[in-house]
Amino acid sequence: MAKSNQDNSLPFGKVLAKKQNYVKSVRQFQQQEPLKSPAAQNLQEQKVLKISMYSALILAIFGIGFGLALKSLTVVFDGFICLISVGLGAMSVVTSRYIYKDDDELFQYGYVRFEPMVNLFKSLVLIFVCVYAFINSFSSLLSGGYEIHLGATAIYSIFAFVFCLVLYLYTNVYAKKLESDLIRVDNIEWKIDCVLYIGALIAFGAVFLLFNTKLFAFLSFEAQVVANYIDPFLLCVLSFMLCIAPTKIAISNFKDLVMLAPAELDDKITEVMDHMSKKYGFSDYDTHTAKSGRFFMVEVNILVNKDFQSPVANLDLIRDEIERALEVPSYKIWLSISWTTNPKWL
Numbered sequence: 001m002a003k004s005n006q007d008n009s010l011p012f013g014k015v016l017a018k019k020q021n022y023v024k025s026v027r028q029f030q031q032q033e034p035l036k037s038p039a040a041q042n043l044q045e046q047k048v049l050k051i052s053m054y055s056a057l058i059l060a061i062f063g064i065g066f067g068l069a070l071k072s073l074t075v076v077f078d079g080f081i082c083l084i085s086v087g088l089g090a091m092s093v094v095t096s097r098y099i100y101k102d103d104d105e106l107f108q109y110g111y112v113r114f115e116p117m118v119n120l121f122k123s124l125v126l127i128f129v130c131v132y133a134f135i136n137s138f139s140s141l142l143s144g145g146y147e148i149h150l151g152a153t154a155i156y157s158i159f160a161f162v163f164c165l166v167l168y169l170y171t172n173v174y175a176k177k178l179e180s181d182l183i184r185v186d187n188i189e190w191k192i193d194c195v196l197y198i199g200a201l202i203a204f205g206a207v208f209l210l211f212n213t214k215l216f217a218f219l220s221f222e223a224q225v226v227a228n229y230i231d232p233f234l235l236c237v238l239s240f241m242l243c244i245a246p247t248k249i250a251i252s253n254f255k256d257l258v259m260l261a262p263a264e265l266d267d268k269i270t271e272v273m274d275h276m277s278k279k280y281g282f283s284d285y286d287t288h289t290a291k292s293g294r295f296f297m298v299e300v301n302i303l304v305n306k307d308f309q310s311p312v313a314n315l316d317l318i319r320d321e322i323e324r325a326l327e328v329p330s331y332k333i334w335l336s337i338s339w340t341t342n343p344k345w346l
Contacts (some may be wrong), residue, residue, distance in 0.1 A: 036329045038100055041178050046096045048174045052186045053089030055167050056082050059160065070152050078160075083127070085189060086159045088122050092182045100331075109334070115181065115255035115293030119249060122185045126192060126246035133196070133239035137232040145228030153203045161197035164190050178210070181249070181293060188245045199238045203231035259290040264343040265326075269298055279303075280318065286346040296327070306341045315339065 063079025095118045096110040098332045140146055168190035177185040266289045273285045284303040289296070300322065319337050323330060340346070 014152065018178040036052070039331075042096065042100050043176050043181060044174070045180050046093055048091045048171060048178075048180075048183055049089060049096055049186065052171055052183075052190070053086055053093060054168060055163070056089055058084040059163055061159070062257060063156070066152075066156050070156075075153060075156055080224070082318060084125070088125060088189070089186065090271055091118050091122070096180075096182055110295075112292045112295040116253040119181050119185050119293070120253040122189075122258060123250040123253065126185075126189060127250065130192065130239045130243040130246070133235055134243075137239060140232035141229065141236060143253060145225075145230075145232050147204055147228055148207050148231050150204055150208060154201070156277060157197050157200045157204065158265070161201060164193040166167035168194050179294070181253075185246075185249060192242050195238050195242055196235070199234040200231065203234055206230045214338075253293075256290075256292050259292075261289045262291045265289045265291065265296055265298070268326060269300065273300065273302075274321060276322060277316070281308075284343070286344065295332055295334065296328055298336070299345050300335075300337045302337065302339045303343055303346055304339055305340055306340075308341070 060079045060082030063082055064076055065079075067075030067077075067079055070157045095114050099115055101111050103110040135325075168187060171183055171187040171190055174180070175187045206295060207230060211225050235311070269287045273282075273287060276282065277285060282302050282304055286303075287297040291297070319335070321338060323335055325335070326333065326335075338345070
């Protein structure tokens, strides 16, 4: 059996590098170690997504309530933005619940394509938030900036930053542990919030220093003029930089939706079938590969001579051999292999 470099063979390298016995269904795989069971991972994923969603709801209620008490439209608006995050989080929870659901009469290929659809939508929303923040801050720079009011707004920003930082660290752990794109998008969302809040805190600190020390005394401009530009400048730079991560996620999930063949998987199946063709004397073969979220789809059509004879049980053994050589857990792959003596069916 051909072996390839496990570090570079396929996405999800850490999972694929572990050699383990593969099984034919999720139910059978549940008998494995609890942390490796797809059902257990799925439940953990839903738990993390729910915590993230409810946390966004808490932040939204706090922001709206705090803003109304202070009569601050900025804080109230921030709270409503958090409500959008709650809706996006609910989409992720529902999607996670259906990912491993068996196929039915309506979705005969299962529900795997919902994951890239939701991740694409969420990443586009995050890009929109970043672009909106960039345009708004850039417009403020052109119009002379705006005055920053210290006090209660700064207290809200400190609380919101600490809250978002905790959720960012929490989701970051499970995004890596479960290798979940759904959690990864949530993690980026909390990261964006963290950076924007820390930007506001830096602006508050700069304004405080500006008016309470002689740090900028050498400038010919008035202190208030300088202060008005601090926050929009930081927001402009940070929002531009924050667009990078959700843009990458959007591109990756768009590739999944249009069923663009993953290069690493395509190279891997070609390497495997070259070896199998020499070993079993296949005349030719044709392969098709695609990726949808965390799942892979592989179709292999094998051309054999008309005098090729083999019991079905032996063909099943060849299927198992190809599956093992791909080094993808069976619950993450839709593998279809057929034999023909007519090149028409390749």
